[in-house]
Amino acid sequence: MSFLTLVDISKTFGATVAVADFNLDIEKGEFVSFLGPSGCGKTTTLRMIAGFELPTTGNITLDGADITFQPSNQRNVGMVFQAYALFPNMTVAQNIGFGLQVRKTPPAEVRRRVDEMLTLIHLEEFASRYPYQMSGGQQQRVALARALAIQPRVLLLDEPLSALDAKIRVELRLEIRRIQQTLGITTVYVTHDQEEALSLSDRVVVMSRGRMEQVGTPYEIYNYPTTEFVASFVGQLNLLPIANLDRDARSCTLAGQPIRFEHSGDRPISDTPRLAIRPEEFWLGDGQERNLLRGRVETLIFLGAIIRVRVDIGDGVLISADLFNARSLNLPRVGDEVLVSFPVHACWLI
Amino acid sequence: MNTPTPRAKRHAQTLWSWFWILAGVLYFVVPLIATFDFSLRAKKDVLTFLAYERIFTDAAFWRTFSFSLQMAFFAIVVSILLVVPTAYWIRLKLPRLRPMVEFVSMLPFVVPAIVLVFGLIRVFSGPPFRLTNTFAGTNVLLVAGYVVLALPYTYRAVDTGLGAIDVRTLTEAAQSLGAGWGTIMFKIIFPNLRVAILSGAFLTLATVIGEYTLATFIVGNKAFGPYMSLIGQNRTYESSSLAIISFLLTWAFMGLIQIFNRGRAEGHLAGAR
């Protein structure tokens, strides 16, 4: 049996269905992210694991015991909040030691453990500072240390990096992963940032409107999205209208130009199927086993490492192609006629 | 050429600001100075602190003052123990009730003290309470009345203090670390409300110490308010000196609030950044 299990969990607030049909098994030591747009029920699910909300239906078991109705202060589950939530009246050391003090741990042991945590988060010299004397990134490290000091069975993080600057965010993201790996702690991480979810997690749960859309490794989620929502929420995606679909021959036309495809997705295809291609699959020019499209450059957006080209391929269909920015790249100009191509195996029907 | 330059305009604005500040200061200070001056004229043709001396050597002054101080102390303790958990719980669990509770806390401003005191006496003199039969009983009644009178101040101060911290998240953080309600209340909520509680306490003290209506009807001349009133009716110069003394006391309380505020304000404004 898995370490943390959510069975048929749902939660309604009055008429709002915040979470429905949520089923998930998390292994010991696993890092799982809930990824989805704002309001999709990520926080609510996390809060049910923490014990701050009671599920409307379903059960949660942790380490073999049903904790559905256990009060939050008896669950031994660490929580990190977006707003840090350090106790303003306590120093860093007191914050980190709080959970141990509540457990009546002997003072010497509390001190030892606080020092250990301070070393873990590289803030040894900040022990006697107050939260307001520290930057957001430092405060969040302390919040992490405070949650970990009690040696929780599960670590829960609710958008812990959302309030921080981009640079600190990436830094702290690596830090969280490092600490999680060091301690081998089972972790559930909530975020709306796909990059965070993909880079941190062993598995990602993509959520939309209170439901699980797909569960899988970051690789599976990105390369084999099973629903249109996942495909378009995680990464960029061209969804293009097709005609003359012949499933047996695996061919169709796109803006009058012939297209071949290899697989048609795992799910039954909708009544108005569309062709899905990631922008990074495109090249300028032709190649082996590739579908060729002819069009005119409409816009060029310079994004640094990537140049996003939008090509009008006729019938009002626009494709978005991400070209890797290398010096050898022979960049077209707006209005130029171009040939772009993508691998036959890289497109699928949704 | 007659339109004033922006610089001249700014200059005129500054002058007017100073004028209004000065007018305000005069409005408050002149009566004070006059009272103070009058209080020094207990002897003909010389300035003297005789009136102050007489007050400070009056046993009744010390007796009534310390009595009222005690009443204030109990009123403060009771209102803190009553108001802090209530305001906390409302913010945490019943935020929709907040406007209503705020309205209720304002009632002492609407209901005149004289109405309140007759209500108290009517209800609590008969069975099953019979509070007016003993000294202890009347003291309890007075403290209870003061808790009500101070409610607008204590509730406001505490509620504002709670607004400055993220009550819900801090509570949940503490819970996830294993804390129960008692620990949350005494280790997290009370310490973070120190300034708010002190402001409420000093405002209560300032209100209660010279309170007349409740005191005179419930405990009579034992309290400082009725004593001041008595002096005011019978002793010309002493009444002025007493006014100055109580004024200085009030200001001392206010000053203390300011000192505590400054000491801790920084820490309180730093929430999530």
Ligand SMILES: Nc1ncnc2c1ncn2[C@@H]1O[C@H](COP(=O)(O)OP(=O)(O)O)[C@@H](O)[C@H]1O
């Ligand atoms: N305490 C609450 N009362 C009423 N509705 C709520 C409450 N908490 C969350 N919701 C609703 O539940 C849905 C999911 O919210 P939430 O779990 O916070 O989403 P997320 O964290 O993914 O942004 C939203 O529609 C939100 O408005």
Ligand SMILES: [Mg+2]
């Ligand atoms: Mg959320």
